[in-house]
Amino acid sequence: MPITQLLRPLTLCLALGGLASLPLQSQELQPQGEATEPEVAAEAATEAKGKLPLDDLRTFTKVYEHIRKGYVEEITDSTLLEYAIKGMLSELDPHSAYLNASSFDDLQVNTTGEFGGLGIEVGMENGFVKVVSPIDGTPAEKAGVEAGDLIIKLDEKPVKGMSLGEAVDMMRGPKGSDITLTIVRDGVDQPFELVITRDTIKVQSVRTRMIEDGYGYLRIAQFQVSTGADTLRAIEKLQRESGELKGLILDLRNNPGGVLQASVEVADAFLEEGLIVYTEGRIDNADLSYEAKPGDVTDGLPVVVLINDGSASASEIVAGALQDHRRAVILGTQSFGKGSVQTVIPLSEERAIKLTTALYFTPEGRSIQAQGITPDIEVERAKVTSLKSRSRTTEADLQGRLDNGNGGEAVDSKQREAAELSRDDLFKRDNQMFEALNLLKGINLFGQRHQSQPAPSMAQDISEAAEPPLVSDN
Template sequence: MNRKQIILAISLFILASFVAGTGMTYYLNAEGRSASSDNTIQQLGKFSRIFSIVKNNYVFEENSDSLITSAIRGMLKSLDPHSIYMDKNLYNDLMIMTQGKFGGIGIQISTSDGYPVVIAPIEGTPAYKLGIIAGDKITKIENEDTHNKSLESIVSKLRGIPGTKVHITIQRVGIKDPINYTIVRDYIKVRSVPYATTLDSHYVYIRLTNFSQTASPEVGKALDSLVNGTTKGIILDLRFNPGGLITEAQKVAGYFLPRNSTVVSTRGRMSGIDKVYRTINFKTYTDIPMTVLVDRGSASASEIVSGAIQDWDRGLIIGDTTYGKGSVQTVFPLGPKEALKLTTARYYTPSGRCIDKELRGDTIVDTFTTIGGLSRLITSAGGIIPDVVIPYRKLSSTEIQLAKDNM
């Protein structure tokens, strides 16, 4: 492949990516104008020259596809932890997480400072039962250092046949020594509402563990079966809920807010990404007092719902400050088995707060007021700060050992 062919291939790849992801001519044209600038052409030319030099002169022969893939991953790594190239394994994992089940240990991870970090364990899974918590940094898998390893390679090592074991080492905030775990993989079933009941005959409790495609139907079913004329309150438990689909957050919030209320808005540079999501459910439970439980493992869609409830003065938020993931990712299919997941927007709560801590790049804390009539002061300080704060409590060495022994 000569230099001109490489430039053409790269240019076509860039354009094809956006066509496959959006299907909008306007967006394709906008990118085409940007890509035609002299500086962009020069930079692509530089890349093709370096590629050619490496391909023809490096001491070991390298596969062209691997070199291009590494270049793509390097580009995305410079953006943020959530913008990634998804090979067939990661793309399949994404489909499974929103639709089905898989074999693994039961955690959702991101990256921070080059290490995989637990966003939240999935309730009822091996990792959850052993006491792994949000914020745990995975430093080793099978005694192999995880620093600067790709997210797909980390996921591949953690996933596996149910019944097999995997050994990991974590570093936990507030604990000096690393903690070693031997975890037996199991089938990880993606269920949104594993538990719902009535407490003291008058208080409906709903445990919501994710915002997959079944979240709003399962919440609606629980409300429909448990709420009655004697119900005095609703408790929505979003602890260790790492989020999911923004449309499911919109629908879940719709059970508790008046129809046509703003739930969240998104703002970005991509055509069509600026959008206001409003409640759309026909059946609501707006006249019943409610409490939302959150912690540092409550992220993304969990923060959308809790932020909307707080902004509208609809209920009381109780727990620890949430994770602070206020960004939106769009999946651009690159073919039947691969895709680009790119951060395309930030989301804002109804009062205008952006609670993202990962993309802020500053320490500015803005103050807002709630819009439901009470005009309470609230902030955008990287996460949803509860109305009643119950700080995270560090586990004692005995509690950690008991958790590791699965007692």
Template sequence: MKSVLLRNAIALGALALIPATTAALAEAEGNSYAALDEFMDVFQKVRSDYVEKVDDETLIKGAISGMLASLDPHSSFLDTNDFANLRTQTEGSYGGLGLSVTMEDSAVKVIAPTEDTPAFRAGIKAGDYITHLDGELIYGGTLDEAVQKMRGKPGTPIKLTIVRPGRDKPIEVTLVREIIDIKPVKWQVKDNIGVIKIISFSNQTGADVKSAINSINKSLGRRPVGYVLDLRSNPGGLLDEAVSVSDVFLERGEIVSQRGRQKGDIERYYAKSGDDTQGAPVIVLVDNGSASASEIVAGALQDQHRGLVMGERSFGKGSVQTLLPLSATTALRLTTARYYTPSGRSVQEGGIKPDIRVPQISDPDYKTRPKFRESDLRRHLINEIKANDPTLEEDAKEDPRFAMTTEELKKKGIDDFQLWYATQTIGRLATTPVPAAKTAGTKGAAKKVASR
């Protein structure tokens, strides 16, 4: 009786969603019923014949997760734990090691470590594979299971075994769990230049960038000669905060647009009047760990001719995820739109190409460690303009301007070459007028949408 009710409920739901107004729709409806019958047959067989008893909730949750996994890498079902974890991450405080990870071919792969966390201090890098936790192989498990194992009581140790492409032997590191209380924005002054590092796009990031600019001005007693906006290894976050950060540096014009399934389903976001930096030169630093909200900011400042983008090609996540609550404790994270820069570019797959490519030659592994991006993920959304651009291959090409060894850099006291190069460039830009933004637009308020 229970299974009959479940079958009827699913069928009624399908009937409500598929109006039978034409023969084609009626045929599609019939196909859906047949598929649902097949699903229920499998469901019943597993319940009755599987070697161990398994509860209905586990089977249904697995079916939902499998359905969403067939769409793209960023759509997922959030159970009670996942939903709570997402909320704490966007609020800027959670327990763990400070890693942003994904699942690739049943292996846990690092997207980026968060600065000033145990993972960052241990030298874990984007593209690393985590194979064992406390000596236990985690290959073949779920991403949720791996994340839960990495989290735990602050102060307790955990050993990670890491495989890094380009290295012959695995790396073993022991980390001590901490409460990860992320301060999304940090600032410093280097050679009369304001350096603003955005670690994540969580609540209040835009306001914190404004505060950082004011603090830089106060520390110098005047305005700096320019700003470096450091978005490296920033995996993204909230769309409205990306809009807010972009607005800090823009006087006017479009920041980003998002476009859904329907042709007319377009939402545009515009800058409000007032550039907090009063037109000072800006360099935006990005790398292959800069994703999503980071790419929105970099693309907006690049297209508006407001900032020079420097570093390495970004991750290439050009999709927007909307959080759809299903209950008080569960939700659906669903890809609902693609976003586009002011000039109409989609960064999906291809990412943001820097105006000046500057490799991180102070990283001893930069030559041997492969670059990991959205295009490497299974079932990633395909760019409407195929991302087979030959310039994607430029990442591996040597640039004779950057031929110094790590030893030579150390002698010069340079431990972060990209940042050093950016500050040197700002010094030259300070005497060059910044072109005004070419695009003007109507002011508008941003709608908060999760885009992690």
């Protein structure tokens, strides 16, 4: 049966229901002068509020019928209805979407850390696909895709006019198959092409290593279901390897977000107590707050968090919570600014909608939406070259020089150069991490020089200096 035949009885019922709901006394009282026409209209508008707009519904059925009968190719009713649902959701905001069987399955797989495709977190901007961030170790990252890139063509097909879901579907495909991305990038005069070979994407959420003796590095590439537990194990591993951990760099750069609960668990690992994040929305279960459980697993260890314009959503929750609690120093550049929460609502076993249902706020009540997290210390990513003095000769190189007065080992120019090469490697490869490491060393040095009156840890500082959060846990 044509959809218009199904909708006509509905339209009639809605029309009758709307008329029947008007207060009868308003029609009877008006001739007696007790109600003016504007007052009656206002009452009618109040009563009609919340009901489907009949004129717009009739317009929809007309358009539907025109497409159904007159479009150059025949389209089934179920396909047209699916298009209508997609259109409704795509017009709400860049993150609400209709999930068909394929995209619903992809979303469920993403939270576990394994999926097929190129390995890019994307959104829409002015009708083009914008790269939020490439995921570490994926074909996109290896091919040179960068956060902020605009994809204007997929193979030879322009992206303009596609929905985000359609573009994502085109980027997905069998392992080993190629796709050509035409990219526009700030600072590059002309669009350029990248040929990327699709692969099965297996994201390792958490990675660690020691940068220098006593200073650890913890990288979270994406927030998955197991990220909280993986982070705790990673911190324990660093503590065992170092013997005495003096400081930690938490790298959230180009982290597109992921599971909200995972971000709460990661922030909780560094906090003794207090609010981590709260959400506000229109539906009853959208207003939630998350509190830290007692116990900082790092025992107040100095922490520097790295962020950039590819740090979004869940990574901004972690950075915002640690910043508000004065628990870590945030270093890098302004984050992406995605401060909304999406709820996945299943419609069947194979279909669902992803609907933006709430905004989230940091402990001090800051909304990150469309603003992002401002780092405490701004350091742009840059290519740098250290300047060295011409003369490499030192006192230790001279013949007949005196030994160290305290019996210490002499350090000649070759030993100094070897140490400088190691530092220069990090400086040239990642200047932001280099600055973070220097900051941790400074914090540690400051603490050593004030052992007689120990400086409060970052965790203690919040209990004395921070203002209380704007909301309580109720």
